[in-house]
Amino acid sequence: MLFIYNVIQLLGLIILAPVVVFVIIFKPKYRGRVFTRLGYGLAGTLAKMDRSRHRIWIHALSVGEVASVRTLVQEVRAEYPESVILFSSTTRSGEQHARVTLADYVDFFIPFPLDNYWVARYFVTFVRPDLFVLVETDFWPNFLHILKSENVPAVLVNGRISGEAFVNYRRFALLFLPMFQSFRGLAVQREDDVAMLRSLGVSAEKISRLGNLKYDVLSPDSVKNDLPSGQRFSILENKIVLVAGSTHAGEEKVLLDMCQKMMDVCPSFFLVIAPREIGRSQSIKQLAEKMGIRMFLRTGNSEDNAQAMVLDTLGELASVYSLADFAFVGGSLVPRRGHNPLEPAAKGKVVFFGPHMEDFIDIVTDMLSDTVAIQVSSAESMVSEIKKLLENPDSHKVCGRRAADFVSHRQGVTRQHIDLLREIV
DSSP states (O other), X not given: OHHHHHHHHHHHHHHTHHHHHHHHHHOHHHHHHHHHHTTTTHHHHTTTOOTTSOEEEEEESSHHHHHHTHHHHHHHHHHOTTSEEEEEESSHHHHHHHHXXXXXXXXXXXXXXXXXXXXXHHHHHHHOOSEEEEESOOOOHHHHHXXXXXXXXXXXXXXXXXXXXXXXXXXXXXXXXXHHHTOSEEEESSHHHHHHHHHHTOOGGGEEEOOOTHHHHTSTTTSOOOOXXXXXXXXXXXXXXXXXXXXXXXHHHHHHHHHHHHHHHOTTEEEEEEESSGGGHHHHHHHHHHTTOOEEETTSOOOTTOOEXXXXXXXXXXXXXXXXXXXXXXXXXXXXXXXXSHHHHHTTOEEEEOSOOGGGHHHHHHHHHTTOEEEOOSHHHHHHHHHHHHHOHHHHHHHHHHHHXXXXXXXXXXXXXXXXXXXXX
């Protein structure tokens, strides 16, 4: 089946060759990434790597997966202090986030190869890892096949399988079953993940349900509470602040509408929007200005009478949540499957999110069941819930405190993952 996969891949490349050439020539930001994922520059990046030392390669798909594995990377560094730790991320934003948050623990940041057989083989044989750790998802048949053929143990940590992905895995079981069987260990988040892997035919002894690493990432020891200083943040003093994290196109209009309505009843209300893609920051500011809201960029000049701010930086969202009275989780009012609600919850904040939280469905279900989060569907519903909490300060405090307790009572997953890695290497 792997042979057929590679034949289809080759035919697709031939058919799409004009598009690929166009992108390489006219899209500089993609050009560089394509070349690095083909292996160009890898030798230079690893020129100073000590090949006599044990090598651990950790890979995460994008920003969310990078964030979820932060504490595990710290513990791997502590557990294997003499090892070389390499880290890769498929997306540009994921790599940028990793470089900001993991620089103290990772020796080399490298690109992840395109899943062409020869490209993947070049990466594996050049790096020659003693252990490969995959975070959550991003399964590539050629890459995993080559790891197995080179006798490199592969471990899945914090694994999750969506219902949509499971349908495809079952449909193409001849391709995906060998891929899953190539792992020495599969640590997954939920019983549903265990059941889906077992129904695909994966050996039971390979599978462990260890819970969700995201809870441990947000412990007080793993999240720095240092807040960047300066006038841009002092403006939030004595304000009622809502921080909207990882927002997507279509959500900012709703949030700004909510901001207008809140300022009518609470003049000290202040909105901070942290877009998922900071390249949209200027357009968000322009939208706010069209709506009559005075907004500034974190990297720009602040205004004394500003009513909102765009957080157009990487790595500051977790700290800025500390200033919030309320938090909104982006990717949830539009169908983008949501983002991590635990970060603001761990800070003891009242958490709001919309109906589209598919990637965190178990966490969200538990949060709603324990009444430590509030689901909303519109600007009006958010305003209504915020007003209720402002009118009842005791309820506001209790809800925030319960959110922090919700996270702390579910921690300890990282240690179990380290124990699994020790069993395998």
